[in-house]
Amino acid sequence: xxxxxxxxxxxxxxxxxxxxxxxxxxxxxxxxxxxxxxxxxxxxxxxxxxxxxxxxxxxxxxxxxxxxxxxxxxxxxxxxxxxxxxxxxxxxxxxxxxxxxxxxxxxxxxxxxxxxxxxxxxxxxxxxxxxxxxxxxx
Amino acid sequence: xxxxxxxxxxxxxxxxxxxxxxxxxxxxxxxxxxxxxxxxxxxxxxxxxxxxxxxxxxxxxxxxxxxxxxxxxxxxxxxxxxxxxxxxxxxxxxxxxxxxxxxxxxxxxxxxxxxxxxxxxxxxxxxxxxxxxxxxxxxxxxxxxxxxxxxxxxxxxxxxxxxxxxxxxxxxxxxxxxxxxxxxxxxxxxxxxxxxxxxxxxxxxxxxxxxxxxxxxxxxxxxxxxxxxxxxxxxxxxxxxxxxxxxxxxxxxxxxxxxxxxxxxxxxxxxxxxxxxxxxxxxxxxxxxxxxxxxxxxxxxxxxxxxxxxxxxxxxxxxxxxxxxxxxxxxxxxxxxxxxxxxxxxxxxxxxxxxxxxxxxxxxxxxxxxxxxxxxxxxxxx
Ligand SMILES: [Zn+2]
Numbered sequence: 001x002x003x004x005x006x007x008x009x010x011x012x013x014x015x016x017x018x019x020x021x022x023x024x025x026x027x028x029x030x031x032x033x034x035x036x037x038x039x040x041x042x043x044x045x046x047x048x049x050x051x052x053x054x055x056x057x058x059x060x061x062x063x064x065x066x067x068x069x070x071x072x073x074x075x076x077x078x079x080x081x082x083x084x085x086x087x088x089x090x091x092x093x094x095x096x097x098x099x100x101x102x103x104x105x106x107x108x109x110x111x112x113x114x115x116x117x118x119x120x121x122x123x124x125x126x127x128x129x130x131x132x133x134x135x136x137x138x
Numbered sequence: 139x140x141x142x143x144x145x146x147x148x149x150x151x152x153x154x155x156x157x158x159x160x161x162x163x164x165x166x167x168x169x170x171x172x173x174x175x176x177x178x179x180x181x182x183x184x185x186x187x188x189x190x191x192x193x194x195x196x197x198x199x200x201x202x203x204x205x206x207x208x209x210x211x212x213x214x215x216x217x218x219x220x221x222x223x224x225x226x227x228x229x230x231x232x233x234x235x236x237x238x239x240x241x242x243x244x245x246x247x248x249x250x251x252x253x254x255x256x257x258x259x260x261x262x263x264x265x266x267x268x269x270x271x272x273x274x275x276x277x278x279x280x281x282x283x284x285x286x287x288x289x290x291x292x293x294x295x296x297x298x299x300x301x302x303x304x305x306x307x308x309x310x311x312x313x314x315x316x317x318x319x320x321x322x323x324x325x326x327x328x329x330x331x332x333x334x335x336x337x338x339x340x341x342x343x344x345x346x347x348x349x350x351x352x353x354x355x356x357x358x359x360x361x362x363x364x365x366x367x368x369x370x371x372x373x374x375x376x377x378x379x380x381x382x383x384x385x386x387x388x389x390x391x392x393x394x395x396x397x398x399x400x401x402x403x404x405x406x407x408x409x410x411x412x413x414x415x416x417x418x419x420x421x422x423x424x425x426x427x428x429x430x431x432x433x434x435x436x437x438x439x440x441x442x443x444x445x446x447x448x449x450x451x452x453x454x455x456x457x458x459x460x461x462x463x464x465x466x467x468x469x470x471x472x473x474x475x476x477x478x479x480x481x482x483x484x485x486x487x488x489x490x491x492x493x494x495x496x497x498x499x500x501x502x503x504x505x506x507x508x509x510x511x512x513x514x515x516x517x518x519x520x
Contacts, residue, residue, distance in 0.1 A: 009273040071285035072338035
């Protein structure tokens with residue numbers, strides 16, 4: 001008897017967010033930048049809340065950041081993640097000033113602390129989708 | 139113009155709270171609504187405004203079943219668990235504007251036997267941002283989305299899981315006194331600490347129930363309520379508040395500050411009371427951590443001092459700030475906080491039975507929903 005494979009939730013990009021997902025496919029974490037005033041915003045969205053411009057460009061994140069908070073999920077809330085529990089999700093303050101949420105790879109739960117330097121990596125998922133992951137530095 | 143004492147709670151009603159109602163959501167809502175209307179000494183045809191909880195049932199269902207000839211006002215306040223208390227503000231505003239006199243607030247759900255509450259999130263437009271950017275990562279359920287807030291509070295302030303356990307234990311104690319509660323077995327701090335980890339640091343006994351049932355409240359114009367069946371419970375101050383980054387918790391500059399932090403000062407100022415005047419508080423308790431965080435955001439203690447406050451017994455019956463005297467969402471039933479409004483009215487009427495706070499004169503009720511929306515109403519007995 002084999003377990004039926006259940007698909008994980010997949011993003012449904014809009015014209016506002018497609019460049020972010022295209023960036024991940026190219027193993028780049030892109031942050032949206034207002035084309036008018038330069039303010040960065042994350043997650044991607046249509047309008048700059050500082051100047052109301054709807055024109056934007058995209059910068060590539062350095063991948064450097066520090067741990068902000070985290071949770072270790074033990075309960076399989078979604079069948080697509082049932083085989084992966086327990087897994088760690090961490091919020092990471094990126095050097096650019098925005099915050100990433102991603103699963104942690106290669107860092108033990110007890111080693112996590114606020115301010116711990118980390119690097120952003122990428123991991124291949126279904127349908128050619130790459131997702132960001134949090135990895136140790138060095 | 140202020141909404142201060144423009145409206146009063148004139149009636150409350152609840153069905154039995156179960157896990158497996160065998161009834162339709164509409165039938166349960168009609169049952170609870172009829173109880174609340176009769177509690178107020180009204181006929182269903184007197185209802186001229188309706189603010190239903192925004193899921194499954196609409197104002198038209200009540201027009202049809204109650205035979206209301208001319209409903210003058212309907213709205214929804216889609217703020218998840220903050221909806222019911224925010225609906226008090228909505229009702230009071232409509233009453234104050236002269237649109238209507240008796241507004242029905244109602245919720246009902248087969249949260250256990252039907253569309254499980256834990257599974258409903260991805261279907262809601264408020265969660266669109268999360269659905270695109272965080273659910274693919276495995277951050278799907280409220281427990282997972284809220285856990286980083288709780289962890290951040292622990293790391294910043296030394297808050298302990300054992301302190302949240304005191305919330306679970308005292309809330310269960312109150313549920314047992316209530317008589318209409320799903321959970322009726324006492325629990326200890328050890329039981330809490332031994333309950334399985336759901337999403338660290340939140341354990342099973344930090345989480346609220348999934349429930350079947352319905353609850354309803356009638357909000358009436360104050361000049362009507364003073365001559366109605368029950369002692370009026372006047373709404374002294376009421377407000378809603380939305381947190382920074384309301385669509386994504388992870389993007390919030392201060393993860394420990396909820397929308398309630400913006401609403402509470404407005405409600406206290408409108409009411410003209412201080413924290414020392416509050417005899418009893420029904421605080422939205424989807425998770426124990428959220429209760430503690432709201433006690434801080436309400437201003438009862440400074441940010442970071444909530445852990446010791448809840449851990450030292452202040453929130454028990456007989457304590458400095460008795461909370462969730464009915465058993466809350468943690469142990470009575472998950473009626474998205476409509477049961478908290480019912481309980482506050484009963485406390486201030488002196489009808490709270492074995493959980494009655496002696497001579498309770500002024501109290502407050504909060505809502506918390508979605509990614510941190512908040513709502514608050516401060517009330518006094520008439
Ligand atoms: Zn701009």
